Amino acid sequence: xxxxxxxxxxxxxxxxxxxxxxxxxxxxxxxxxxxxxxxxxxxxxxxxxxxxxxxxxxxxxxxxxxxxxxxxxxxxxxxxxxxxxxxxxxxxxxxxxxxxxxxxxxxxxxxxxxxxxxxxxxxxxxxxxxxxxxxxxxxxxxxxxxxxxxxxxxxxxxxxxxxxxxxxxxxxxxxxxxxxxxxxxxxxxxxxxxxxxxxxxxxxxxxxxxxxxxxxxxxxxxxxxxxxxxxxxxxxxxxxxxxxxxxxxxxxxxxxxxxxxxxxxxxxxxxxxxxxxxxxxxxxxxxxxxxxxxxxxxxxxxxxxxxxxxxxxxxxxxxxxxxxxxxxxxxxxxxxxxxxxxxxxxxxxxxxxxxxxxx
Numbered sequence: 001x002x003x004x005x006x007x008x009x010x011x012x013x014x015x016x017x018x019x020x021x022x023x024x025x026x027x028x029x030x031x032x033x034x035x036x037x038x039x040x041x042x043x044x045x046x047x048x049x050x051x052x053x054x055x056x057x058x059x060x061x062x063x064x065x066x067x068x069x070x071x072x073x074x075x076x077x078x079x080x081x082x083x084x085x086x087x088x089x090x091x092x093x094x095x096x097x098x099x100x101x102x103x104x105x106x107x108x109x110x111x112x113x114x115x116x117x118x119x120x121x122x123x124x125x126x127x128x129x130x131x132x133x134x135x136x137x138x139x140x141x142x143x144x145x146x147x148x149x150x151x152x153x154x155x156x157x158x159x160x161x162x163x164x165x166x167x168x169x170x171x172x173x174x175x176x177x178x179x180x181x182x183x184x185x186x187x188x189x190x191x192x193x194x195x196x197x198x199x200x201x202x203x204x205x206x207x208x209x210x211x212x213x214x215x216x217x218x219x220x221x222x223x224x225x226x227x228x229x230x231x232x233x234x235x236x237x238x239x240x241x242x243x244x245x246x247x248x249x250x251x252x253x254x255x256x257x258x259x260x261x262x263x264x265x266x267x268x269x270x271x272x273x274x275x276x277x278x279x280x281x282x283x284x285x286x287x288x289x290x291x292x293x294x295x296x297x298x299x300x301x302x303x304x305x306x307x308x309x310x311x312x313x314x315x316x317x318x319x320x321x322x323x324x325x326x327x328x329x330x331x332x333x334x335x336x337x338x339x340x341x342x343x344x345x346x347x348x349x350x351x352x353x354x355x356x357x358x359x
Contacts, residue, residue, distance in 0.1 A: 005092050014083035019149045021074050026152060029067050030294075030346035036063045037290055054293035072301040075128045078146060085142045086130045096138045100213045109216035110230040111209060118233065120257050120306075121207055128303050133185075133208045140214030144186045151334070151348060160281075160334045160350075161250065165192035167332075168246050168279045171354065176200050180244040180271055182234035182264065183207070183252030187215030194219065194227040202227040203244075205237050235263035237271065244271045246279065253282040253353075254310045258318075261310065265322035268355075275359035278324065281332060284311055284351040291349060315353055324355035 040057050041047065048054045058064045079085050089096060117134055125132050127150075133143045151160070169176060177200065181190045184204035194202040206212050206229065215229040232238055234252060247268040253261050268278045285292040292311065299307035319327040332350040333339045 005089075005095060011083045011088050014081065015078070015085075015149070018074055018078045018081075019152060021070070022149060023152050025067070025070055025074065026346045029063075029070065031344045033063050033067050033294075034290070034344065036061055048289045050289055051292040051296050054289050058293070068297055068301060071298065075302055078149065079128050079142070080130055085146055089138055089142050089145070093138055096141050100137065100140075100210075100217060102217075104213070104216045104220050108219050108224070108228055109212065110228060110232075111212060112231045115209075115231055117207060118260070120260065121255075124303055124305065126255060126303050133211060137210050137213075139208065140186045140210040140212075143211065144188075144214060147186075147188065159192075161189050162192045162196075163334065164189070164248070164250060164279075164281050164332075165196070167352065168248055168277065169197070171279065172246055172277050173356075174245065174275055176245040178203065178244050179246045179248065180205065180237070180239065182237075182247065182249040182268070183255070184211075184215060184229065186211045187218050187229065189248070189250040190215065190227060190229075191218070194224050195222065198226050200226060203239065204229040205232050205234050205239075207231070207233060235260050235267050237267060239271055241270050242273045244276060245273055246277045247271050248278075249280045249282075251282060253280055254304065254307045257306055258309050258313055261313065262318050262321065265318055265324075269323040269357055272357040274357060276357045278319075278353075278355040278357070280353045282310065282351060282353065283307060283349045284315070284329065284353075285349045294346070295349060319353070319355045323357070325358055326356045328352075328354040330354065 037054070037058060040061065044057060048057055077084060080087070122132060122134065127146065129139070129143060129146065131139070133139045176197075179193050179200055179202050181193065181202065181204045184190045184206045185208070187204055190202055190204040193200060204215055204227065206215065209231055212229045212231045219227050219229070230237070234249065249264075253264070256264070265278075272278060283295065285295050295311065296308050299305060316327045316329065330352045331339055332352045334347070334350050337343055338347055
């Protein structure tokens with residue numbers, strides 16, 4: 001298990017410091033930035049109508065400048081600092097590789113030795129993850145640990161993934177026999193399906209071989225028998241048509257260009273059985289110029305260039321072009337209270353994009 005990897009106090013102290021700084025950024029700096037924006041807006045005498053207009057208004061504000069600098073460098077420290085994740089796990093490479101090379105039952109994993117990564121995926125160190133989550137055999141471990149401080153506002157007792165799983169199953173409208181989880185990463189989004197629902201077959205699809213291997217390793221540790229992790233493109237899975245009652249993804253759409261999103265939606269429709277549910281959790285700010293401005297800034301600072309194109313897509317029209325008729329866009333409450341008007345901390349603009357294949 002990853003918890004068995006030798007650690008040391010400087011590493012834990014460094015990562016705890018980075019996390020505490022992230023919490024400060026989330027809970028103190030963001031409300032102050034929002035306050036500064038309200039003051040600037042009042043002084044300008046007009047309401048900005050777009051993220052670009054908010055940026056024009058705020059670009060010289062020192063609070064905004066520090067807010068952006070702080071976010072960019074905290075992420076850099078987390079991965080590439082003196083006690084960053086990449087260096088720490090690199091020091092334990094032999095142990096981690098030996099873990100991954102322990103025999104994993106064939107029923108849990110499908111690796112394609114001829115698989116070619118799409119260019120958009122390999123051209124960016126997304127999340128500032130050195131080399132990307134595909135390029136190093138231990139990258140899955142680094143990504144898994146890094147995810148623990150990606151959104152520190154989340155309630156660990158009712159995790160985002162468990163809440164999404166419950167939402168998907170409650171919306172299914174029929175008995176669920178198979179779920180396809182697109183872009184499953186190291187398996188965190190697939191785990192609640194196969195852990196809590198042993199009668200449901202789960203297929204996790206992921207580009208990164210290191211992530212597929214770690215996801216299968218984790219499933220083997222839990223003695224799961226109802227899941228398989230498959231290296232494939234979410235837009236072209238190679239799976240049989242009409243086999244899934246639910247097709248889902250978590251934080252995947254914003255990591256691919258619009259043309260690839262369109263293909264993924266068509267693949268989702270192809271995979272679903274009649275009446276099947278498509279449910280993708282991602283980030284959409286809607287008609288909120290300030291939140292869009294912050295979101296687009298995050299896109300630049302975190303090496304995620306496809307966030308703005310997703311936000312600007314006509315995602316309903318894209319679903320209809322893929323064959324879906326019934327499409328719903330709804331805010332997602334990742335933990336209790338985050339959709340309240342009184343909630344003033346930074347959070348991702350979590351949004352559910354829900355569609356159903358005609359019965």
